[in-house]
Amino acid sequence: MTRNANKCRISGGRVDRGKPVKFRFDGREMTGFEGDTLASALLANGRHLVARSFKYHRPRGIYSAGVEEPNALVELGELGRLTPNVQATTQELFDGLTAKSQNRWPSLRLDALSINGLFSRFLTAGFYYKTFMWPAGAWEFYEKFIRRAAGMGKGTHLRDPESYEHVHDHADVLVVGSGAAGLSAALTAGQAGHRVLLVEQDFELGGALLYEQGQIAGKSLEDWRAGMLAETEGLDNIKILRRTTAFGYYDGNLVGCVERVQDHVSAPDPHLPRQRLRHIRAGKVILATGALERPFIFGNNDLPGVMLASAAEQYLNRYAVAVGKRVVLYTNQDRAYDVAVSLMQQGIKPAAIIDSRTTVDGRLHEFTRTNGIPFFPGCEVIEARGHQHVSSVKFVRLSEGSEAKEISIDCDSLLQSAGWAPVVHLQSQIGIKPVYDAALDTYMPGVCATSDHGCAGAMAGYFDAEAAALHAVKIAKYLTGSRKTMPLLFKGKIEEDRHSVTAIPVRKAGKCFVDLQHDVTRDDIEQAQLEGFKSPEHVKRYTTQGMAGDQGKTGNINTLEILSETQEKERSLIGTTTFRPPYTPISIGVVAGRSIGAELSATRYSPFHACHERAGAKFVEAGDWIRAWYYPKAGEDVTAAYIRETADVRQTAGMVDVSSLGKIDVQGPDAAEFLNRVYTNGWKMLAVGKARYGLMLRDDGMVMDDGTTWRLAENRYFMTTTTTGAARVMRHLEYLLQIDWPELKVNLTSVTDEWAGVALAGPNSRKILTSSFPGTDFSTEAVPFMGVLDFEHEGLPIRICRLSFSGELAYEVYTRAGYAELLWNQLLAGGQGEGMILYGSEALGALRIEKGHVAGPELDGRTTATDLGMAGLLSSKKAYVGSVLKDREGLIRKDRQQLVGLAPVDGTIPLQAGYLLFEGDGMTPRGHGLGQVTSVTYSPALGRQIGLGLLAEGRARDGTIIRAVDAMSDSVIDVKVCSPHFYDPNGERLHA
Template sequence: MPPQPFRLPQGGRIDRSRSLAFTFNGRRYDGHPGDTLASALLANGVALVARSFKYHRPRGVMSAGAEEACAFVQLGEGARSDPNCRATQIELFDGLTAASLNCWPNVQLDFGVVSDRLHRLLPAGFYYKTFMWPRRGWLTYEKLIRRAAGLGRAPSEPDPDRYEKRFAHADLLIAGGGPAGLAAALAAGRTGARVILADENGEFGGQLLWRDAEIDGEPALRWVERSLAELSSLPEVRLLPRSTVAGYYDHNFLTVLERVTDHLSPFAAPTATPRQRLWKVRARQVVLATGAIERPLVFINNDLPGIMLAGAAQAYIRRHAVRPGGRAVIFTNNDSAYETVAALSEAGVAITAVIDARAGDTAAAEACLRRGIEVLRGHAVIDASGGHALREVTVAPLDGSATALAGAASTLRCDLLCVSGGWSPTVHLFSQSGGKLAFDAASGCFIPGESRQAERSAGAARGSFDLAACLAEGHAAGLAAARAAGFAGPDSPPPQAPAQAMSPIRPLWEVPSPHQGRRDRKFVDLQNDVTAADIALAAREGYRSVEHTKRYTTAGMGVDQGKTGNLNTLAILAGETQGAIPAVGTTTFRPPYTPVTIGALAGRGVGDFYDPVRKTPMSPWHEARGAVFEPVGKWRRPLYYPGPGEGMEAAVRRECLAVRNAVGLCDASTLGKIDIKGRDAVTLLDRVYTNSWGSLAIGRCRYGLMLKDDGMVFDDGVTTRLGERHYLMTTTSGHAEAVFGWLEEWLQCEWLGLDVYLTSVTTHWATAMLAGPRAREVLAAAGTDIDTSRAGSPYMTVREGHVAGIPARLFRVSFTGELSFEINVPARYGLALWETLMAAGAAFGIEPIGTEALHVLRAEKGYIVVGHDTDGTVTPYDLGMGWIVDQKKPDFIGKRGLRRSDLVRTGRRQLVGLLTDDPAQIIPEGSQIVRSGASLAATPVPMLGHVTSSYWSPALQRSIAMALIEGGQDRQGEAVEAVLPDRTLRAVIGTSRFYDPEGVRLHG
């Protein structure tokens, strides 16, 4: 074959002076700039492009745009490979490689086609009906089914490309750059409004790129050129080609996917340019000039390669200079396909006949007959045949209702069948905006009805298929939008085109079959292989709702989202259920209009930017020391510091013993810190904590418990009085933002009169917690001007001064039960303080302490961790902390909640200690607790509670646990069983103060 045997010698919007080499299914071909992959394949005579999703039937190119339901390819190789790409929207570049989806070993000889022979066994809902049993089997079936299904493969390597996001504000966003969109942009742009005009194609013009039309007395493309030149000169107008308006959200927020370099070879694309850019546009006004999508006709074997939408055939001829076939039949129920007849004639394609479902005379048919082209009126194509390509079609006359055939069938030879079932306005964005659709019976399609947002549809998107109307409506919509956005600039005359007289369409949703009762292959959804018979079966099985039918048959659920097939589907459903099309309604149009890559949605938020990590000033030291980290909120805290060859267990034991026997240092900088000032600061504390604060002296610290108004524990921490009206509140590390927000909410919404000022100072201070019997000696060695003696710094006090020459606040608090100082220094000194303390402590056996050791140490003391030992259903009384609830206060958050009937009943789960009979056994946290001796055979086994904290205690040389147990405080000494998957562990309920219950050690 000569190169590009189907390329027309002249015409089209391609650059014949340059050749682009590309590879499809391993074979090398040539195309030209201006080609899409689909047009280049057609130019090279490649009719068989893909295999269908379910039956592996041969498929070719059926459209020339976003609606493509057949020609899906895997684009590119390796890390840049893109699955499920529409060949009709891939602009050709030099070196492009693509491959067919869903075939093995190749697209010509696909063994999967066996499923086509078995189609009678694979009706709608086949998977639901067949793979129900045994239930476990689904895990296996699913893998096999997914492998057989026709989807591309996602690359497993990291994406090498860069993606950007950009926010924009516009007075007017116009979706679609065809005649209506361009007219709207001109009308609005001339008023001075800020306009964004986005079009999914590389070139603006829409159907004008391939239709034979005149505007303002000159060829339409000249008008497009002049319009673009003028728009480019307007400073407030931005033209976005290759940009799909993908989603329309509330308050006129729209997303636009701009494919910046997809039309270039990855090796030729400028490196500083992102591959794609996701625009997030907030528009005052929107004009939807999204055009219309042609509908296929539903007859037997209507999916063969060589069967193409009539408009697409015209586009391939006039835009891409490709002859889509050698001998054509045209099958239509409306006037628009007659333009294709003219285009085919110009391109030298022999035309066997035009099959027009309409019985009466039409001007378009008359014109054809005058040119010697046969027109079979009142006829339909009822069948098509051929192997991998169309060979002939069968035609027959329709009866008056178009539900039966009215005469004998005959066959016509052809390798191209152009079909047109009418046009459906592209109402996707309108529907996403919340607008209501209306059914236009005359055109047989849904059109925009009542709007909900500040948008206007214009042109074919509004059901106006005539060019003159498109231009007039576009102009009017653009001007009205500009006026609504407040622009009084000049009006200009709208562009003009000659009006066309159109004969009415004859609705033909399903071509009748020549024989009754056969399960004919008349496809309504070409991507998901759904036939008219599948829809009928669903209706017989009781499916009435279009949403249910969609999910049951999978019609409209493919990558194309049923752009061509959905209206045919619901019209057939309406026929089967004796309903009207508008009553059946449409399925929901959801964003995006066409698929958006995950890369574009992620933008720069990948890798280190995916989820930012908060680090303390001491982090570099932890990292250098080889700490193992754990996430705590957005923080990363050292979990433990392994020594050489040491595992977690050994490291945690060593760290715990250092605190009990010598001294340890823990980075507590992540503790939430809220600076509270004001005349009413103490009132705030009295209201948000359960205990009383009026008696707290300056320089003293007090532990507090916060509840929500339901009476449940929310947070805890130590608050210190720094001055007359000045306090510093600490919160748990993970809850700092929540507590700060909680206080703000109460102050702003409920207690508006309080004179209190809050400042979050969590990251202003670095905190080193020095704990252990030798802590004072380390402080002395590091150097301090603070009296750290028992008398000088008693337990629960704060002192200000210097540590290691650094200005510091020294808090004498203890979370470990040992003598402990929490040294707060301005954050920038944090690392210096840490390094000095570690050096000073070396002589005393200091060890850095991670959060795991800290948790063990506090559990040995029976101290709770909110969120670990509590879960939002636990009151202070459940925790055995009634001592901290001051019922004498008139009110505090949670006080009334604590009196609710469920909170005062007996038998609530209460926090207790658990000691296993076998001290070597550690109960896994979360284990359920049952009565000792309870039979596990009689289900359900009554659960007494569950284990909240459980550790190996190095100080006690045995396991310890805390648990929430029904009526636990009255069950002291009672034996229970912890249920493990394979056994139970016997344990005895006791106190949770396992270590130094008298609290002697913390005074040092």
């Protein structure tokens, strides 16, 4: 049916009629105005049918005016900008907007898959669990069809041309929501001098003030709102974020918000992101998120033209759109009559008001009588009728019971209001369960266990604007310290006629939908009960009610009422489902932020990177780092280069970049005690100017990381960690100080990027240092093994420790990152006459395997200190992280895999990391074997292939021959089990 542009517009509203906006829906050009949403513009153009339902492909229309919208999900944009499942009710209209309806084929008005409705009796809750399990083995056939039908809307495989970013905000007080409560709370906290951040998901501040009628402090809602905005925006310490939705509330008063920076503009600024993910840390959080209107359940309650009464009021008063001319209002509470008043002011007399309460206030009777509105108290709607739009409503009188005569009224819109549900989603996300309030017949926020947050206004049950504002002021004063007691949630008066407020009909007719987004009916909920799913969480998963974008916004309370009715339990005993982030859907793009493509993770370069480039290095990715892999000479590949480099280090000396090692500055009077608890070995007696190797366990007794820590001063240490474990160790240590040992006076600072470091290894390394830094004594007496020097040479800050990863006489030399090239050149100059070469990470790995040092492949999170031959580092005189669980039965079994050396019987045959280890002979075995090869290399010192591995009862198998097997290629290599310390096992060269 063709409609004239803006045929349904009326006078008034907040849209700017001087700024028309052209947009397209399903290929048809339409016109709206600036200030419209896509939904209001569609309604203004007479378009109610906007989608098809998920399972039955029933016609669906615009149901609400906000984030609770279950039906009007559209595809927005084209090509790489295509975004599915956008709620038309929250999408601002902009010039050139292109939207398409979803879940239909070949067209919205004629959808072939609507035939599913004929088979609805076979498509009930959980039908796929029962249907696609037979015949046996047929799942692979079914799966491709199921996957094709699953989901709503379609995405794109094209690259998103938009950009996204993450930012971090801090505030004394965060206020979520800008209605009467939110504005009052923000202004109160701001006037008290606190830094306030006010976030609002809408593009205008005001919440329900934008469309409701009434007064606060003797002023109209609009005048009061304007005055509050002027005061709020006039304070420098209040920051306001519009188009920003708080989607997640996490521990430590961390609130995740998505700011839609350019979702509303036709010509995006290339220098701005489309959206921002804001990580907001707040001292106090005030939740003023309002309440959502609750729908009724009746037959065909999903027809286009059936919508929430508050939504119709918002379209009427805010967007100047009449959703119908012959309107029926169905309610069970007084607030809905304000909608009738708004309709009358626009010259739209309701065709009828149906009130399920048998006792209605006399003034409401007077209102309907004075205005000539047909009034039906004590009645219940049992069915809406129509094809692709509601055309009539059928209802009965409750007093007449099962013999009630059906009454029918023609209409083009059915507005319903079954009460209000506070938006408890955010508070629920931090583990506070909602509490059922029998007086209000709804679920209220749980009691705030601490004073770090409060619930204000309609969210706390104060549905009147003035009451909400006053309540929010008290909440703000309490949280900011000027009031001693937390204001109470609203406690209503229990009404005598409990039946009159129910949203669940006594009689059924047609399909009664509870969750419109997922086509879940009342019958589905009842069936789940019959099949043994009693818990709300189980019912949710079995029926899909309240999942995905809906998150129980419109159907949750009605579902719980059905469970209560079916199980004959008090509502307070039924419990609730768990509301999880995000509160509203968020895009994958804003989650990823800048971390896409080449920036999927941060690319980190050593301070020596330019030096490596000049030296002709080949590079390799090592986690986030770009490291020098090898330095080829003419005609050399990586194998030839690393073998040469490894041999040269052992013969003369070599320098390798170790800047990527994690580095943590540990300071404080309790630093020694802290390290003593973190590491398995003792630390309290470590002298200033000395370093010690430390082993760190997880709580479960498994090795987490290893490294050296240097004592620079009485209360200051310099800790190094593995390259890949740096961030993990830092998080672990911070957690221990904040949660487990907050009494310890210790400060941790990650200084990985502040220090550039090299390892200088080989028999000539001491001579090179002496030449590089004349005047400094590097003798064994001055710098013994694990000795530390911290000095300055001609303005160059130097920090040196004598330690070795290669097994040679070696030193780690550090300077501030800004001095990296100076240090590099100084050492190159000092090494010219000593045969010093540069070596990369490949040779570094070969050196450590020859020496038998463990690294990443062995520290895989499944090995204990005993497995790795480090039991001597486990102190028996103190407690430390992991000391209790390290001796669990499973971790001390004799058959655990232990670190061993592996030498191929034929030393020319190379091993491969990942080969499985077996004993015996015969054909290639199958299964997991006795262990696996972890690290391999060619050893120039030994002139053969060697490797490290983890082998069951490995040390007891010393000298035996086993097989290393690659099951993929059926390769089998005989290897001899030996000590992992292939080179200089007694450490004579190390201590030279």
